[in-house]
Amino acid sequence: MSHYRVPYNAGMIRLSRPAKILLSLLMTSMLLWSLYLVRSAPVDGSSQEGADLLAQRLILLDLYTLEASSGVDPSLRQVRLRQLAGRLRVEASRSPQNAVLQVENMILQVAAGAYDSPLAELLGIDYDLELLDPELKGLVRALYLGDDDEPFDAAPFLERLGESWFSLTAIIHYGERRGDRALTAESKARLGERSHSAVARLGRLGLFVGGAALTGLFLWGRYFLVVRRRGLPRRERVLGRADWNPLDGYFVFLLFFCLFSGASWLLAPLVSESEGFALPPGSAVPILYLLQALLGLFLLQRFFFRGSFFDSLQRMGGAMGEGSVSETAAWGIGGYAATLPLVLVVLYLSSRILGRPPVSSNPLIPLMMEASTLWEQLLFFLTVALLAPAFEEVFFRGFLFNAFRAKFGAPAGMVLSSLLFGLVHFDFAMFWGLFVIGMMLCFVYYHTQSLAAPMLLHGLWNATTLVVVQTLFPR
Numbered sequence: 286m287s288h289y290r291v292p293y294n295a296g297m298i299r300l301s302r303p304a305k306i307l308l309s310l311l312m313t314s315m316l317l318w319s320l321y322l323v324r325s326a327p328v329d330g331s332s333q334e335g336a337d338l339l340a341q342r343l344i345l346l347d348l349y350t351l352e353a354s355s356g357v358d359p360s361l362r363q364v365r366l367r368q369l370a371g372r373l374r375v376e377a378s379r380s381p382q383n384a385v386l387q388v389e390n391m392i393l394q395v396a397a398g399a400y401d402s403p404l405a406e407l408l409g410i411d412y413d414l415e416l417l418d419p420e421l422k423g424l425v426r427a428l429y430l431g432d433d434d435e436p437f438d439a440a441p442f443l444e445r446l447g448e449s450w451f452s453l454t455a456i457i458h459y460g461e462r463r464g465d466r467a468l469t470a471e472s473k474a475r476l477g478e479r480s481h482s483a484v485a486r487l488g489r490l491g492l493f494v495g496g497a498a499l500t501g502l503f504l505w506g507r508y509f510l511v512v513r514r515r516g517l518p519r520r521e522r523v524l525g526r527a528d529w530n531p532l533d534g535y536f537v538f539l540l541f542f543c544l545f546s547g548a549s550w551l552l553a554p555l556v557s558e559s560e561g562f563a564l565p566p567g568s569a570v571p572i573l574y575l576l577q578a579l580l581g582l583f584l585l586q587r588f589f590f591r592g593s594f595f596d597s598l599q600r601m602g603g604a605m606g607e608g609s610v611s612e613t614a615a616w617g618i619g620g621y622a623a624t625l626p627l628v629l630v631v632l633y634l635s636s637r638i639l640g641r642p643p644v645s646s647n648p649l650i651p652l653m654m655e656a657s658t659l660w661e662q663l664l665f666f667l668t669v670a671l672l673a674p675a676f677e678e679v680f681f682r683g684f685l686f687n688a689f690r691a692k693f694g695a696p697a698g699m700v701l702s703s704l705l706f707g708l709v710h711f712d713f714a715m716f717w718g719l720f721v722i723g724m725m726l727c728f729v730y731y732h733t734q735s736l737a738a739p740m741l742l743h744g745l746w747n748a749t750t751l752v753v754v755q756t757l758f759p760r
Contacts, residue, residue, distance in 0.1 A: 304531065305532055305536045306532070308536065308539075308540075309532070309535060309536050309709045312539035312540065316539065316542070316708075328759035332545065339650055340372070340376050341376055341386065342757075342758045343371055344369050345449060345450055345481060346757060346758075347365075347369055348369060348393075348450040349479065349480040349484065350480075350483065350484055350487065351365055351369075352450065352476060352480040353480040353481050353484045355478075360585060363397065363398060366393070366396060366397040366398075369393065369397070369399035370390075370393045370394050373389070373390050374390055374394065374468075376390075377390035384421055385418075385421070385445065385446060388421060388446065388451075389446070389451040391452065392451045392454060395429075395458070396458070403511060415462075420445075421445055424437070424438075424441060424442045425727045427457075428456075428459050429440065429455075429458075434637055437459055442455075442456070443456075448475065449479070449753065450476065450480070453472050453475055453479070454476065454477040456468065456470045456472045460472060486756050486757060487757065489756075490753060490756060490757065494625065494629075497621070497622050497625045498622075498625045498626040498629060501622035501626045501627075502623065504619050504622055505623055505626070508623075529589055529684075529687075530688060530691070531692045531693070533589070533688060533689050534684060534687075534688025534689065535688070537584065537585070537588075537589075537684070538680075540584075541581050541584065541680070542591065571668035571672075572664075572667055574672065574673070575668070575672060578675075578676035581676060581680060582676070585679065585680070585684060589684065608654070612738075613735065613737045613738045613741065615730050616733050616738035617729070617738045617740070617742045617745065618741070618742075620725055620728070620738065620739070620742040621741075621742045623725065624721065624722055624725045624742065624746065628721050631717045632717075632718050635714070639714075650754060653665055653669075653750075653751055653754045662755070665751060666748070670748040671744060673743070674739075674740045674741075674743035674744040674747060675740055677706075678726065678730070678743055679736060681702055681705070681706050681726070682702070682726055682727060682730040682736060683730075683736050685702045686698050686699065686702040686727050686730065689701045689702055695731055699724050699727040700724070702723065702727060703721075703722075703723030703726075704723075704725035705729060706720070707720040722746060725742065726742060726743060727739075731741055
C-alpha cells in the first residue's frame with residue numbers, strides 16, 4: 286500500500302481469530318436480517334415516504350412529458366395515462382395518510398378514464414379525507430361535484446396542491462364542465478409552460494448523459510483495441526504491501542456499517558426532531574454522516590494505519606499517489622464517462638427483468654429533493670461530492686479491496702468489495718448499478734495505484750446525481 290512497513294492492528298490484534306469469526310457471523314446475521322426487513326416491510330407514509338416521493342416525482346415528470354407531446358395519438362395517450370394511473374394508485378395505497386397524494390391519485394384516475402364519474406372515487410376517499418384534511422375535502426368536492434351554490438375557489442386549491450400537472454388538470458376539468466373558457470384557457474397555458482419547461486430540463490440532461498456515454502464507449506474501445514494490445518504493467522508493486530487480511534477487512538466492514546451507520550440513521554430523526562438541536566433532516570443527515578466518516582477514519586488509523594496523521598494518509602491508499610495531476614484527472618474523468626454506458630445498460634436490463642423502472646430507494650435522494658435553503662444544498666454538495674467519495678474510497682478501495690485482493694487476487698477483490706459497496710447503500714433497485722460503479726472504482730484504483738482518481742470519479746458521479754435531482758425535481 287505504501288512505503289511504510291509499520292506494524293498494524295495494534296488494538297484489533299487483541300481479538301483472537303475465533304472471536305472475530307464469531308462476531309462476524311453474528312453481525313452478518315444482523316445485517317442480513319436488517320436487509321430482509323427493509324426489503325419486505327410494508328411501505329407506508331412514515332417508513333418509506335422518501336422512496337414514495339421519488340416515485341411520485343418520476344410519475345409527475347412522465348405526465349409533463351406526455352402533456353408536451355402534442356403529436357401523440359389520443360388512444361395511445363390514454364393508454365399511457367392508465368399506466369401512470371396504475372403506478373400512482375400503488376403509491377397512494379402505500380401512503381394512506383397523505384391527503385394530497387390521495388387527491389392527486391383521484392385526479393389522475395379521473396383523467397385516465399378509470400371512473401365514469403369522479404363521484405365513485407370521491408365516495409371511496411370521502412371518509413379518509415374528512416379525517417385527514419376536511420378543508421381539502423371541501424375543495425375537491427366543490428371542484429368535481431359543486432354547483433352554483435357551492436362555488437370553487439382555485440387559489441386555496443393551488444396553494445394546497447401547488448401548481449402542478451394534477452392541480453392544473455383538475456382546474457381545466459372544472460372549467461370545461463362549467464363552460465368557463467377564460468379559466469380553462471389560462472390553466473391550459475400554465476400547464477403547457479410547466480410541461481415544456483420540464484421537457485427542456487429533461488432534454489438538456491439527456492444531451493449531457495448521451496454525450497458522456499458516447500465518450501465512455503469511445504474510451505472503452507480505445508482501452509480494448511489499443512491499450513490492452515500494448516500490454517498492461519503489473520500493478521502489484523505498491524498495492525502488494527497491504528498488511529491486513531480478508532477477515533480483518535470484513536470484520537471492520539461489519540463493525541462500521543452495522544453499528545456506526547445504523548446508529549447514525551437511528552439518530553437522524555432524533556436530532557432533527559429534538560428541541561435542543563432542531564435541525565431539519567436535510568442538515569441532520571449530512572452532519573451525522575460527517576461524524577460517522579470521521580469515526581471510521583479514526584478506526585482505520587488507530588488499528589490498521591498506525592503512525593502520524595500524514596503518514597496514515599499515505600498508507601490509506603497513497604493519498605495522491607505517484608501520478609501527475611493530469612493523469613489523475615484523465616483517469617477520474619475518463620472513468621466517470623466509461624462508467625455511464627455500463628450503468629445505463631445494467632439499469633435498462635434490470636428494468637426489463639423486473640418489469641418496472643428502477644426507482645432508487647436511497648434515503649438521501651428525497652432529502653436532496655426537499656433541500657430548499659442554500660445552506661442545505663451546500664451541505665449536501667459537500668457531503669455527497671466531497672466527503673462521501675473521500676471516506677468511501679479510503680474504506681472500500683484502499684482498505685477493503687486490498688484486504689480481499691491480497692488473499693484472492695485483484696479480480697476477486699474487485700467483485701467482493703463491489704458487492705459489499707452495493708449492499709450497504711440499501712438501494713435494492715439500483716444494486717447492480719452500484720455494483721458496476723464499485724467495479725469501475727476498483728479498476729481505476731488498481732491501474733493508478735492511487736485513491737485520488739477514484740475519489741474524483743466518485744465525486745463526479747455523486748455530484749451528477751445531485752444536479753440531476755435538483756434539475757428534474759426543482760422545489
